[in-house]
Amino acid sequence: MIYKNIDEIKNSNFPVIIIGSGPAGISVALKLEEKKIKSLIIEAGDEEYNHESQDYYEAKVIGDEINDLKYSRLRQFGGTSNQWGGWSKPMEDYNLSSWGINNQLSDYKKQTCKILNIKNQFRKSNLDNNFNQIEFQYSKVNFKEKYKQHINKSKYINLILNTQIINFYGQEKLTTHVECVYKKKKYLLKSKYFVLATGGVENSRILLWTRQITNLVDKDLPIGRNWMTHPWFIVGHGVLKKKELAKYLGNKFIDVDGPLHISSSKNFKDQNLLSGSLYMNSLENEKIYKEIVKDILCIAPNFGKKIARSFLKKDLKCGNIFFHFEELPNSNNRITLDKSIKDKNGVPITNLFYKKSNFTLKKSKIMIENFANTCRKLDLGRVAVKKNILDLKNYESLGVYHHIGGTTLGVNKKNSVVDINLKVHNNKNLFVTGSSVFPTSGYTNPTFTIIQLSLRLGEHISKKII
Amino acid sequence: MKKNNFISDTSKRKFNIFFIINMISFSIFGRLEAKKKIKKNNKINHKDYIWFLNEKDK
Numbered sequence: 001m002i003y004k005n006i007d008e009i010k011n012s013n014f015p016v017i018i019i020g021s022g023p024a025g026i027s028v029a030l031k032l033e034e035k036k037i038k039s040l041i042i043e044a045g046d047e048e049y050n051h052e053s054q055d056y057y058e059a060k061v062i063g064d065e066i067n068d069l070k071y072s073r074l075r076q077f078g079g080t081s082n083q084w085g086g087w088s089k090p091m092e093d094y095n096l097s098s099w100g101i102n103n104q105l106s107d108y109k110k111q112t113c114k115i116l117n118i119k120n121q122f123r124k125s126n127l128d129n130n131f132n133q134i135e136f137q138y139s140k141v142n143f144k145e146k147y148k149q150h151i152n153k154s155k156y157i158n159l160i161l162n163t164q165i166i167n168f169y170g171q172e173k174l175t176t177h178v179e180c181v182y183k184k185k186k187y188l189l190k191s192k193y194f195v196l197a198t199g200g201v202e203n204s205r206i207l208l209w210t211r212q213i214t215n216l217v218d219k220d221l222p223i224g225r226n227w228m229t230h231p232w233f234i235v236g237h238g239v240l241k242k243k244e245l246a247k248y249l250g251n252k253f254i255d256v257d258g259p260l261h262i263s264s265s266k267n268f269k270d271q272n273l274l275s276g277s278l279y280m281n282s283l284e285n286e287k288i289y290k291e292i293v294k295d296i297l298c299i300a301p302n303f304g305k306k307i308a309r310s311f312l313k314k315d316l317k318c319g320n321i322f323f324h325f326e327e328l329p330n331s332n333n334r335i336t337l338d339k340s341i342k343d344k345n346g347v348p349i350t351n352l353f354y355k356k357s358n359f360t361l362k363k364s365k366i367m368i369e370n371f372a373n374t375c376r377k378l379d380l381g382r383v384a385v386k387k388n389i390l391d392l393k394n395y396e397s398l399g400v401y402h403h404i405g406g407t408t409l410g411v412n413k414k415n416s417v418v419d420i421n422l423k424v425h426n427n428k429n430l431f432v433t434g435s436s437v438f439p440t441s442g443y444t445n446p447t448f449t450i451i452q453l454s455l456r457l458g459e460h461i462s463k464k465i466i
Numbered sequence: 467m468k469k470n471n472f473i474s475d476t477s478k479r480k481f482n483i484f485f486i487i488n489m490i491s492f493s494i495f496g497r498l499e500a501k502k503k504i505k506k507n508n509k510i511n512h513k514d515y516i517w518f519l520n521e522k523d524k
Contacts, residue, residue: 067499234507236515288508295510296517303523320507372518382523384515398500 002152003160006182010189014040014158015465017178017191019165019206022079023447024434024454025197026143026151027115031458033156037465040189041157042180044164044198045076047144056164056343059201059350063333066229066354066400073199073403077161078144080199085401086139087445088116090452094266095275095326095442100411100420101456108455115451117141125249128378130268130370133249134261134277139447163187166345167210168194168430175216175430181345193461196432197454200227200403203436204335205350207407207417207424212337218426221417224335227352228327228404228441231360233395235278235368237292239307240317240381248378260317263443264367274363276325277443278371280317289318296382303382321383322398325364326443330357331415335406356397365389402446407432408439422457433457 003009016032018025021043029039045053053076059069066072073080090109113120118137125133151157163182170176177188196203204224211217240260263277293311297304310316333355337348369390372383388394410416413425418437424430433454435446442449 234504237507237510288510291508291510295512295515299512299517300519300523303519320504369518376518376520382517382519384517387514387516390516396503398503 001154001158002148003158006160006163006180006187009040009158009160010187012040012158014038014191016040016193016195016461017042017189018195018197019178020044020079020197020199020202020434021077021143021159022197022199022434023081023115023143024199024450025079025195026147027112027451027454028195028197028433028458028461029151029157030115030147031455032462033154035458035462035466036156037462038156039158040191041151041159042163042165042178042189043077043159043161045074046161047077047148049074049076049082053162053164056345057202058341058343059352060338060341062351062353063355065397066352069201069350069352072401073201076144077148077159078142081141081143081447084447085445086141087136088118088139088448089122089134089136089444091442091444091449092263092266092275094269095440095444099409099439101409104456105449105452108452111455112448112451113137115141116448117146126265127248127262128374130265131262131374132265134263136259136261136445164345165198165206166347167206167213168216169214170216173216173426174428193429193464194431195457195461196430197434200406200435201335201350201352203432203434204406205337205347207432208335208337209347216427216430217424218413221413221425222331222408222415223417224406225331225333226329226405226408226415226439227333227335227354228329228438229354229400230402230404230441230443230445231323231325231327231356231364231395232398232400233323233325233364234320234386234398235323235364235389235395236372236383236385237288237320238280238318238372238375238381238383239292239296239310240280240375241310241379242315242317244378244380245317248380262371268367268370273366274326274328274360275443276323276364276367278368279322279324280319281322288320289316292318292384295384300382307382317381321368323364323368323395324443324445325360325367326441327357327360327404329405329408329440330355333405354400356395358392361389361392361395364395365392402435402441404435404438404441404446407436409437410439421460422453431457431461
């Protein structure tokens with residue numbers, strides 16, 4: 001049921017209150033519905049984009065350039081799924097192994113694919129010891145469009161829009177209420193369990209503010225720390241022979257005319273390196289195609305002639321090589337509350353401190369060198385690498401869209417905020433879900449993992465209630 | 467009810483439309499920025515790159 005007025009529900013007692021109606025919040029509610037447990041989702045934004053609500057995302061970024069936090073996420077029903085790219089894939093097991101949750105996420109893989117309307121097919125083929133070809137599925141799901149009717153008819157999922165959360169209240173580490181604002185009036189909503197699912201920046205902000213004005217959250221938890229993203233940049237360009245590629249990849253699933261995704265392998269990660277993926281676009285840009293062939297004809301005429309022949313036979317994959325890389329958690333990259341500027345509800349705006357890491361640059365250099373050498377040795381093609389990466393000068397970020405960390409999960413309270421069941425350490429009933437709980441980023445786009453984690457959380461809470 | 471309020475207040479509507487356009491342009495802006503940076507890479511200055519080649523390629 002979707003409520004238009006908070007007065008209709010202000011005295012109701014939902015066993016679970018979920019803050020945020022993005023992929024994370026809706027996935028928790030769907031799992032609870034499956035178990036016949038009622039939940040209330042509180043969404044700060046409206047059904048459509050609303051500038052007044054979006055204003056609450058005002059934030060300051062200190063350090064390296066990051067896309068404006070006011071516009072790189074959406075405060076409305078469905079959250080940022082209203083404008084996401086749709087790249088979906090489970091995280092690699094070797095990236096999840098340090099999370100302490102074993103293989104529990106794989107139990108939710110099938111349901112996640114159903115939610116995202118994608119095939120449960122993520123094939124992998126070895127190129128050599130260091131690299132695999134990987135497969136993404138592309139989701140076109142907008143959570144508002146997919147689930148609006150479902151929620152409206154649901155006996156178990158309830159949604160209230162235009163209701164902004166300020167903080168949680170309670171005593172003796174038991175959360176009893178959430179304070180929210182609806183049409184400038186404050187309300188206290190009561191529940192047994194609370195789930196914070198407001199995204200990779202707001203989760204930290206709300207917890208920091210709750211800690212500042214209550215004693216519900218331990219003072220020494222590293223809230224806001226270890227904030228990460230996936231550095232996305234161009235490392236160079238290359239020419240690859242489609243037939244040779246197909247031969248080495250065993251022709252199992254390679255779509256030589258589609259986008260080519262290659263990831264680093266477990267073996268690569270085990271060498272104290274970061275994991276990463278590289279891709280060449282499916283839509284070949286004719287201009288760069290010719291530029292690259294011309295360039296290699298000048299630099300390496302013997303090989304260039306062969307390439308020119310392949311060019312005529314349309315046997316080439318040719319273009320820029322993009323990296324999507326893992327970033328190490330760094331406690332200096334962090335979210336804090338601004339000391340002077342507050343939003344209209346009196347909550348301090350976010351300050352995000354972020355610096356690109358030299359470690360990322362060094363490890364990306366090793367990865368592209370390895371890939372270029374693999375292509376050369378196996379005669380798959382040739383790769384040209386940017387000098388500023390080889391000289392470890394810099395990488396030019398193409399944008400920062402993935403907000404990861406800040407309320408990371410773990411066993412040790414010194415370096416994590418929530419436990420492996422996503423409950424805030426030392427709090428009895430306050431949970432957090434979303435990419436903010438990822439303790440490491442891996443290289444994979446986060447939405448698939450966010451949904452898996454949220455379904456798992458829904459199951460965990462349902463076991464406590466039933 | 468909410469929609470009626472929205473429609474009856476014309477000044478607010480103009481303001482909203484302005485911000486919707488603003489928001490769309492900003493969300494596209496991020497992508498345009500990325501596209502611009504990608505486009506820059508489509509023009510190759512060979513001095514900025516090193517090819518990984520075999521000896522017999524040259």
